[in-house]
Amino acid sequence: MSELLLPPEQRYANIIEKRRNEDGSELTILNLGPTHPATHGIFQNILLMDGERIIDGEGTVGYIHRAFEKIAENRPFYQINVLTDRLNYCSAPINNMGWWMTVEKALGIEVPKRVQYMRVIVMELARIADHIICNSVLGVDTGALTGFLYVFQFRERIYEIYEEISGARLTTNMGRIGGFERDWSPAVWTKLDAFLEEFPEVWQEFENLLVRNRIFMDRTINVGAISAEKAMSYGFTGPNLRAAGIDYDIRVAQPYSSYEDFEFNIPVGKSGDTYDRFCVRNAEVWESISIIKQALAKMPEGSYHADVPEYYLPPKEDVYTTMESLIYHFKIVMGEVPVPLTEVYHPVEGGNGELGFYLITDGSRTPYRLHFRRPCFIYYQAFNEIVRGQNLSDAIATLSSLNVIAGELDA
Amino acid sequence: MALENAVIQEKLIGQFGMKVSEFVQLHDILTFEVAPDAILEVMKFLKEDATLRFNFLTDVCGIHYPEYDSNRQFAVVYHMHNWLDSVRIRIKCFLPANNPEIDSVTSLFLGANWQERETYDFYGITFKGHPQLKRILNMDEMEVFPMRREYPLEDAGRTDKDDRFFGRTQNNC
Numbered sequence: 339m340s341e342l343l344l345p346p347e348q349r350y351a352n353i354i355e356k357r358r359n360e361d362g363s364e365l366t367i368l369n370l371g372p373t374h375p376a377t378h379g380i381f382q383n384i385l386l387m388d389g390e391r392i393i394d395g396e397g398t399v400g401y402i403h404r405a406f407e408k409i410a411e412n413r414p415f416y417q418i419n420v421l422t423d424r425l426n427y428c429s430a431p432i433n434n435m436g437w438w439m440t441v442e443k444a445l446g447i448e449v450p451k452r453v454q455y456m457r458v459i460v461m462e463l464a465r466i467a468d469h470i471i472c473n474s475v476l477g478v479d480t481g482a483l484t485g486f487l488y489v490f491q492f493r494e495r496i497y498e499i500y501e502e503i504s505g506a507r508l509t510t511n512m513g514r515i516g517g518f519e520r521d522w523s524p525a526v527w528t529k530l531d532a533f534l535e536e537f538p539e540v541w542q543e544f545e546n547l548l549v550r551n552r553i554f555m556d557r558t559i560n561v562g563a564i565s566a567e568k569a570m571s572y573g574f575t576g577p578n579l580r581a582a583g584i585d586y587d588i589r590v591a592q593p594y595s596s597y598e599d600f601e602f603n604i605p606v607g608k609s610g611d612t613y614d615r616f617c618v619r620n621a622e623v624w625e626s627i628s629i630i631k632q633a634l635a636k637m638p639e640g641s642y643h644a645d646v647p648e649y650y651l652p653p654k655e656d657v658y659t660t661m662e663s664l665i666y667h668f669k670i671v672m673g674e675v676p677v678p679l680t681e682v683y684h685p686v687e688g689g690n691g692e693l694g695f696y697l698i699t700d701g702s703r704t705p706y707r708l709h710f711r712r713p714c715f716i717y718y719q720a721f722n723e724i725v726r727g728q729n730l731s732d733a734i735a736t737l738s739s740l741n742v743i744a745g746e747l748d749a
Numbered sequence: 750m751a752l753e754n755a756v757i758q759e760k761l762i763g764q765f766g767m768k769v770s771e772f773v774q775l776h777d778i779l780t781f782e783v784a785p786d787a788i789l790e791v792m793k794f795l796k797e798d799a800t801l802r803f804n805f806l807t808d809v810c811g812i813h814y815p816e817y818d819s820n821r822q823f824a825v826v827y828h829m830h831n832w833l834d835s836v837r838i839r840i841k842c843f844l845p846a847n848n849p850e851i852d853s854v855t856s857l858f859l860g861a862n863w864q865e866r867e868t869y870d871f872y873g874i875t876f877k878g879h880p881q882l883k884r885i886l887n888m889d890e891m892e893v894f895p896m897r898r899e900y901p902l903e904d905a906g907r908t909d910k911d912d913r914f915f916g917r918t919q920n921n922c
Binding site: 345405407444584680694696698709716717719 | 776778828837896
């Protein structure tokens with residue numbers, strides 16, 4: 339049996355024993371997690387340490403595995419949306435919109451331009467919220483609490499916008515097949531305007547606080563670096579890949595939901611270290627703000643949902659008064675809607691990388707198979723290689739800059 | 750010039766003949782089957798060929814098809830992506846019900862490591878040459894492969910459960 343198949347603590351105990359006999363060195367095992375506050379999520383790293391230095395490590399994941407892929411095989415499409423919320427819960431609307439776009443692709447539904455723009459606004463808000471969390475928490479992990487408390491007020495403002503749109507804040511369950519469940523109220527637009535008015539100044543202050551901060555730079559530059567080749571081989575996507583210098587962004591490579599209508603840059607870094615990841619996210623927030631502004635300026639007229647009565651629930655008052663709506667309502671709820679036999683893969687640019695939905699239908703109202711391509715599950719496997727040879731405190735900063743979300747890691 | 754699906758198909762058939770088959774365009778992705786014993790060389794060719802340049806392994810996952818023939822019960826699906834021409838392909842390898850095994854592609858893409866472990870964990874598909882093939886999301890003591898279809902979800906409407914075992918008493922609900 340291969341050494342690597344042993345439980346890590348046993349494997350490391352053997353190494354410690356061997357090294358002690360060889361040269362008398364005193365290695366130790368450190369159990370980081372699963373509920374350590376610095377890991378920002380429920381996952382464990384068993385580290386083999388020489389003093390403060392990490393010699394080797396092995397991650398054990400799966401502490402909050404909820405069998406979403408199995409559950410999804412038993413649920414109609416519209417009930418799967420609540421599962422996607424709980425993947426990357428820092429940017430739930432991106433997951434929601436990605437899922438609806440996957441279903442629409444499978445069913446061949448064209449959504450109105452207005453819906454596409456509304457989706458872009460929501461997805462970019464979610465990206466801002468995600469990057470606010472990641473970057474400000476990176477500040478906390480390196481000792482700066484002020485920025486975190488300051489910008490979190492604006493994450494709160496984004497959540498208020500979600501609340502106006504969908505009624506929920508964290509796990510939003512936003513949208514329907516073909517569009518949104520209701521038109522956006524005037525409060526959404528005013529809150530959006532107020533957010534765009536006030537947030538840039540705050541984000542600028544946050545940047546000023548950290549970007550040229552000596553302590554922050556010393557803690558992050560050349561910490562947790564990964565080369566572009568390694569990052570690609572490990573399946574990195576999103577800001578972590580772009581920090582290593584590759585300008586791959588699905589919004590540009592394969593535009594969805596009318597991203598081709600907007601002008602924006604893809605920020606890239608050079609060295610792929612913690613500092614570059616931080617800077618790429620910072621710059622992406624500016625691009626997101628600009629995309630939202632463009633979408634608001636160009637917002638087309640039209641309906642907030644596609645005209646697909648077979649899949650989109652009719653308004654309740656119509657169900658009570660018109661025969662046709664009653665029939666559609668019944669068919670949708672009882673699952674008598676036509677679903678073609680097909681396979682689709684739809685990727686969206688999530689908060690931390692390429693979030694893909696691989697859906698196989700068998701003509702019934704539930705998927706035959708649904709696989710989530712969860713970006714952080716794929717890139718988190720590089721963590722142990724990245725931190726090997728570093729100090730423990732650097733590993734904490736690296737982990738937080740990788741934006742690993744436990745819900746997405748474990749599905 | 751963008752990479753055409755016909756070119757991909759032609760090159761693969763020219764190189765591997767009968768080992769690649771069933772080319773079909775499903776929505777925006779060219780899908781085809783590869784014989785399980787050829788997956789490593791096909792993927793190496795796709796990655797290293799100067800025109801194909803499929804430089805990124807997007808996704809690896811398993812599927813269970815209990816209604817298919819016994820030599821095609823499981824499938825491993827690979828999504829590959831050519832970033833330079835922005836073209837995706839989907840590769841399917843069908844495996845038998847008894848002892849499904851396939852070569853690991855961790856030697857080509859490091860990122861396949863955990864994805865193959867996940868596939869093993871949920872479907873019991875063995876990846877030959879994998880450095881560390883053990884369970885990843887489920888606990889090590891587990892004896893079944895839960896995504897296989899012989900393990901259905903529990904009926905949500907069952908009434909024979911004793912509430913006391915789930916922390917519910919008359920006092921707290």
